[in-house]
Amino acid sequence: MTRHTVVIAPDSFKGTATAIEVTDALAEGWASVRPHDSIVRMPLADGGEGTLDAFTIAVPGAIRVPVTATGPDDRPVEASWVLLPDNSAVIELAEASGITLLDPLRPLDAHTVGFGQAISAALDAGVERLYLAIGGSSSTDGGVGALTALGGRFLDGNGAPIANGGRGLAALASVDLSGLRALPPGGAHILSDVTSPLLGVTGASAVFGPQKGATAADVRVLDAGLARLAELLPTDPATPGAGAAGGTGFGLLAWGATIAAGADAVGEVVHAADAVASASIVITGEGRFDGQSEAGKVPTYVRGLAASGSAESMLVAGAITAEPVGFAAAVSLSDLAGSPAAAMGDTLRWVREAGATLASTVDSPR
Template sequence: MTDLRVAIAPDSFKGTATAIEVTTALAEGWLSVRPGDSLIRMPLADGGEGTLDAFELAVPGARRMPVTVAGPDGRQVEASWILLPDNSGVIELAVTSGITLLDPLQPMDAHTLGFGQAIAAAIDSGVDRLYLAIGGSSSTDGGAGALTALGATFFDEDNRPIAPGGHGLASVASIDTSHLRAVPAGGAIILSDVTNPLLGPSGAAAVFGPQKGASEAQVAELDQGLRRLAAVLGTDPETPGAGAAGGTGFGLIAWGAAIASGADAVGTVMRAPEAVSSATVVLTGEGRFDGQSDAGKVPSYVRSLAEQAGVRPMLVAGAISAEPTGFAAAVSLTELAGSADAAMGETVHWLREAGAHLAQSL
């Protein structure tokens, strides 16, 4: 049996295992079958949960900077952002305003104020550039909360500040940006894993609102509120990625940030292209491989690197609901475990089994 060089480059399995835990478990499973193989362990992220961990792991000298912010329901959250040696700051929405911080969900009232507070803290510390990871959001406020924390004020028709969250957008009529912090001199890059526009059937409210607990009537109200916000900010709501994170992408674009593929940006920092091209096989994965996975998420990014380098890509996912085209092999934890509940209850165990299963498939 010829020993191989194997790159393991997954995203997190949201809510059940971090990217580092996924990488470790897959490696253990693989080595239980092929102990002589050489492994490259490279946990990735696409702008969602785990992005801070990925940067901290990849960049020597990266430092965690603690910050206390208002969570998506107003309660205080102890969070952090990453200061990189080149004086860039990395801020992750999931740890400041993320959906995992809410129980129960609050589709109309959750907001991004805390995310903006963390951005403001990084700016006030003197960073030259920002990386803004916006996956895993809990709200549909168009980024109004974040912009408020950065110094903007949104008013209704009676010149009163609007309420936080998507509910407040129903009355937004104007904005005062006289105290809005400027984008750092080196720019701000939005790390996103989706390309949805802000409005309409493919927009933030329609596609992601139900995932955040919004009813059909609330989706319609949120979409109308985002339409009012678009009129106030004067930015094109059709911009790809404007609908990301409940429209937070739109608010940040209006502020002056540029949107990029989160997986590509994180992968570049972690030298993923070089790692994949040096391997014979690459394992990647995410919690759910579905119709959105080809829109810039980690598995599609890694698969494209493998295709360019002539490397065999393999996929592991908690569940697979779309054809895993382009992968030499694919395995679902749900199928291995016999049910979704079993897979989610012992995710790390079944990840080890998945690693062993793929190694055996060779």
């Protein structure tokens, strides 16, 4: 009997299933065809939604710490951060300031105050190091909300605090960072899969503003506000990743944080390379595998780990619109279900089916 060690390491299928749910469904589907294989579950993330889940599952001894924060529409939200055994903290922007917390969207007025409050809570606990996952943002405030919660002051011409959100940046006249909390001894490390600069046609407002409800006129207002912020903070707005999370990357860089490719950084902390090194098959996935997937997303990160060893990599995605080069097999849920709508309507059913389909491509146990 041929038995395989199968590592299942997908990202979330954003909007339809968490990385943990996708991992479990793939495992169930695979086991229905190949029950004798050894399955290692390792949900991953690239700095967006699900990053806390990935750390909680993958790092023994990780503890979820609750925190009440001010949400992006000023209502309190119950969020959390993760304390790792090495006294590092993982804070996920989406938990306290994410777009899924809003209905309706607030393209000009959503803010990142809650994210900064969660960071402050971790600093109050005396953590050694910060990992800041900034995907899933609801706002385009340049990280001003977060920096305000950390002690920064952003003032108008009369010396009064500006309003929260991207709209408030239009009145920005001066910045005082002297009261900012100090970085922890091990620093702050931004986890992001976005390489956009802060400003212009490839920047935070133009690329991501419409996803947050911004009209063309709103985009112009937001970009002008971010440009004003860039004049007052000691950071290059052209830095790759400065435009991440509505410019929150830029604000955090001004605080002194460093930025890293999200999937790589998450994988390093959870020792993904060690798990993949012991596997003969690795299954990864995301909601949509497209031209952007080669830019540091979870599937290409996992594929790279597999290629460095002896494991075959396999891909599952809600839709596959780019050639899945380097994968031994690939399954699109949209193809399995007959349409994207059908796949999204019962995602986990089709993820299980995809797991079974991939398992059937491997020689059956005898």
